[in-house]
Amino acid sequence: MTSHLISLWDFNKEELRHYIDRALLLKKEVVEGIRHQQLTGKTIGMIFEKPSTRTRVSFEAAMYAMGGQAIYLSGKDTQLARNEPLKDMARVMSRYVDGLVVRTFGQAIVDELAAYASVPVINALTDLFHPCQILSDIMTILEVKDRPLDELKIAWVGDGNNMANTWIQAAARLDFELILACPDGYEPDAAILAAAQQAAGKPITVMRDPRKAVQDADVVNCDVWASMGQEDEQEKRLNNFQPYQVNSTLLSHGKPDLTVLHCLPAHRDEEITDEVLEGPQCVAWDQAENKMHIHKAILEKHLLES
Numbered sequence: 001m002t003s004h005l006i007s008l009w010d011f012n013k014e015e016l017r018h019y020i021d022r023a024l025l026l027k028k029e030v031v032e033g034i035r036h037q038q039l040t041g042k043t044i045g046m047i048f049e050k051p052s053t054r055t056r057v058s059f060e061a062a063m064y065a066m067g068g069q070a071i072y073l074s075g076k077d078t079q080l081a082r083n084e085p086l087k088d089m090a091r092v093m094s095r096y097v098d099g100l101v102v103r104t105f106g107q108a109i110v111d112e113l114a115a116y117a118s119v120p121v122i123n124a125l126t127d128l129f130h131p132c133q134i135l136s137d138i139m140t141i142l143e144v145k146d147r148p149l150d151e152l153k154i155a156w157v158g159d160g161n162n163m164a165n166t167w168i169q170a171a172a173r174l175d176f177e178l179i180l181a182c183p184d185g186y187e188p189d190a191a192i193l194a195a196a197q198q199a200a201g202k203p204i205t206v207m208r209d210p211r212k213a214v215q216d217a218d219v220v221n222c223d224v225w226a227s228m229g230q231e232d233e234q235e236k237r238l239n240n241f242q243p244y245q246v247n248s249t250l251l252s253h254g255k256p257d258l259t260v261l262h263c264l265p266a267h268r269d270e271e272i273t274d275e276v277l278e279g280p281q282c283v284a285w286d287q288a289e290n291k292m293h294i295h296k297a298i299l300e301k302h303l304l305e306s
Helices: 013-031 054-065 086-093 107-116 131-144 162-174 190-199 210-214 231-244 284-305
Strands: 043-048 069-074 099-103 121-125 153-157 177-181 204-207 219-222 259-262
Touching (some): 054 069, 099 107, 121 284, 131 162, 162 190
Parallel strands (some): 043 069, 153 177, 153 219, 177 204
16 A cells, blocks of 8 residues: 655654654764665655745755655646646656655645555645654754653744644644644634644643743744745734744743744744844754755655555
């Protein structure tokens, strides 16, 4: 049976930890000078309707570093721009490549490609979920915090977007406490939140006050206030999200060793100040590197086991 990575909800705790633990080992082996060639002879097709720097380069670098090849296709390079049925694209691409990495707008696009593809489909971002990013974020947390994940409290400050939705699923599956501070009207997906809260062993809470959210947190995480496709809301969001800026004042309400995450790209002095992004508490650059290592673990598992 073909193994896809569509959302974190499709995996149990042990399966999610496998990705992270494997990525940590692969990273360690690179430092030790060990070469990884497990994917020699394998090729992925990368269908990116949404442009990207870090996600594209980290997937390509991961594939090349493990001996494989990557073919990049922007939205205009595929028949998607001409409304070719997704089921047709999935079945044809499955005869050319060993896996599909898809970065697009609607979750339904990834779902349909997975339904018809006979090779693994990996969700590299949709408007609803961003599973690979959250796995690399958790990997980063485990590197900097000297405690088990289930003993940590993680805060999300800002928009209840695809990142927030995926953090919610991760909290339920990996059993850590999560608190999200979002402005009124910008909460995470209600159905995703309800399902996760019902399944979770630790509290998953949505509130308004970002100061209260970071008060006892070990980690605070943020993202841009207006994602791709929301440019027309930019001015409105700048006003509504201003109290949710991750700045030194907000951090003063948290623990002295509070760790700051940002998945990048950052709009400096909007959702996060330049001072905090460049400060000692922020590990955004480690996050960015760890995308490559988590992508290695994901590609290895799905391309070799399907």
